[in-house]
Amino acid sequence: xxxxxxxxxxxxxxxxxxxxxxxxxxxxxxxxxxxxxxxxxxxxxxxxxxxxxxxxxxxxxxxxxxxxxxxxxxxxxxxxxxxxxxxxxxxxxxxxxxxxxxxxxxxxxxxxxxxxxxxxxxxxxxxxxxxxxxxxxxxxxxxxxxxxxxxxxxxxxxxxxxxxxxxxxxxxxxxxxxxxxxxxxxxxxxxxxxxxxxxxxxxxxxxxxxxxxxxxxxxxxxxxxxxxxxxxxxxxxxxxxxxxxxxxxxxxxxxxxxxxxxxxxxxxxxxxxxxxxxxxxxxxxxxxxxxxxxxxxxxxxxxxxxxxxxxxxxx
Numbered sequence: 001x002x003x004x005x006x007x008x009x010x011x012x013x014x015x016x017x018x019x020x021x022x023x024x025x026x027x028x029x030x031x032x033x034x035x036x037x038x039x040x041x042x043x044x045x046x047x048x049x050x051x052x053x054x055x056x057x058x059x060x061x062x063x064x065x066x067x068x069x070x071x072x073x074x075x076x077x078x079x080x081x082x083x084x085x086x087x088x089x090x091x092x093x094x095x096x097x098x099x100x101x102x103x104x105x106x107x108x109x110x111x112x113x114x115x116x117x118x119x120x121x122x123x124x125x126x127x128x129x130x131x132x133x134x135x136x137x138x139x140x141x142x143x144x145x146x147x148x149x150x151x152x153x154x155x156x157x158x159x160x161x162x163x164x165x166x167x168x169x170x171x172x173x174x175x176x177x178x179x180x181x182x183x184x185x186x187x188x189x190x191x192x193x194x195x196x197x198x199x200x201x202x203x204x205x206x207x208x209x210x211x212x213x214x215x216x217x218x219x220x221x222x223x224x225x226x227x228x229x230x231x232x233x234x235x236x237x238x239x240x241x242x243x244x245x246x247x248x249x250x251x252x253x254x255x256x257x258x259x260x261x262x263x264x265x266x267x268x269x270x271x272x273x274x275x276x277x278x279x280x281x282x283x284x285x286x287x288x289x290x291x292x293x294x295x296x297x298x299x300x301x302x303x304x305x306x307x308x309x310x311x312x313x314x315x
Contacts, residue, residue, distance in 0.1 A: 006295065007128040009081075009107040011314035012157045014043060016080035019073030020137065021049040022060035024115040025088020027138030029053055032085055035137025038145070039083070042154060049073060052085055059090040066090075067097035074106045081157060086138040087114025092196060094119065100126040109157040109314060111291075112136050113284060114216075117189030122202040124187070124295045130313055132157060133189055133212075133283070134291030146288040153291040156313045163309040166290055170282040174305045177267055178277035182241025182300045183310070186292055188212035190284065195226045198233050206230075207238035210300050212292050214245025214284030220259040223247060227269045241276040241300040242266075243292075243307065245283040276302035 012018070018039060020032075032053070036046050049069030054061025073082045095118070103123065110123060110131040123129040134153045135141055141150075148168065155163050187209040188194060194213060197203045215223065230236050247262060260268070266279055278300065282290050292307075299308040 005128050006130065007104055007107045008312065008315045009109050009129065011160045012081040012109050014154075014158055015045070017045040017047055017078060018081045018083040019047045019049065019076065019079035020052055020083050020085055021066070021069045021073055022052045022054070022085045023066050023070060023094055023119060024060065024084070024091040025058055025086060026053065026055040026060040027086040031142050032138040035139070035141035038141040038150070039137060042150065047073075047076075047079055058088065059093075063093045064097055067094045070094070071099060071102055074103050074108055079108070081109040081111065084112030084116050084136050086136050087112065087116050089115055091115045092118045092193075095122055095202060098122070103127050103129065111153070111157065113289070114190050115193060117193035118197065118202070120189060120294045121187070121194070121197050121204050125202050125205070128295075130293055130295035132291050132313070133294055135289055140287070140289060143287060149288040149290055156291055156293055156309070158314070160312050160315050162311055163313065165306055165308040168282055168290055171305050174278050174280040175263065176277070176302045176305060177263070177279055178271050178275060179303045180276040181302070182210055182276045183297065184208045184210045184240035185295050185297050186210050186212055187294065188292075189294070191215045191223065191226045192218060195229050198229065198235070204235065206235045208240050210241045210243060210298055211239045212243040212245070212283065215247045216285035217249050218247050219249055219251065220262050220265050223262060224260075224265045224269065227265070231269065236270070236273060239273065239275055241302065242270055242278070243281055243283075243300055244277070244279045245281050246286060248285060276300050278302050278305050281305070281307075
């Protein structure tokens with residue numbers, strides 16, 4: 001499937017309304033409400049999807065119901081943006097149910113990450129709709145995210161102008177593995193959700209893109225496997241640059257000693273492409289993650305470890 005012309009969504013007005021959905025796993029009611037208080041404190045209103053608190057095993061209810069909530073929030077004229085409550089598992093099951101024409105005709109900012117990666121890549125492929133790989137209320141907003149990281153999210157989704165360079169003290173701790181500068185639209189997400197798109201109509205497009213990724217609970221050996229699958233599928237050769245987050249995982253010292261480090265895996269598999277490569281950037285599964293705009297043109301300066309958003313994410 002060819003990537004369609006970009007469909008820039010209308011901006012979320014300051015004080016506007018976010019429709020909250022659970023396309024993947026269920027969140028606890030108390031955690032969701034605590035996270036939504038952060039959203040309300042920023043001046044926004046919230047509307048909950050009909051099935052946002054449903055539960056069916058590891059899923060937030062039936063597939064058709066979760067898809068219906070997505071459709072409703074995109075179609076409702078009183079909802080300005082769609083915010084995922086949390087990730088988890090199961091968002092991939094919604095793809096056969098989604099009405100891409102409806103979503104394209106009612107384009108809105110769409111926010112989430114982790115398991116939501118699969119929906120963001122599908123929206124980019126099927127609707128040309130950029131989205132926002134950013135914090136969610138039932139997980140990231142519960143523990144009091146740093147105010148500047150939330151303001152960066154609101155700046156991206158509320159201001160119809162290029163957001164410019166993102167600033168965060170943690171960026172200094174990242175490591176430049178290959179220097180240089182790259183420009184291109186961002187594409188990526190949680191690595192274990194990127195790889196299942198291969199060979200499907202929702203396959204990630206990486207040619208000329210700044211590929212960003214991170215993950216959680218994955219060993220260096222599993223990260224290596226995912227990257228090799230992308231390499232063998234021809235998805236790494238045309239990448240403009242690499243922006244990599246961290247991958248928290250629990251292992252004993254003995255187990256860790258059996259693995260290469262993450263940095264060694266990236267040096268072995270990605271550095272030979274000679275493209276700008278930064279590892280350890282504060283995105284994804286860590287406290288107060290920085291939002292990355294999917295499908296929006298950015299500049300990655302690997303020597304400075306900086307990311308600059310070059311075009312508006314919303315109109």
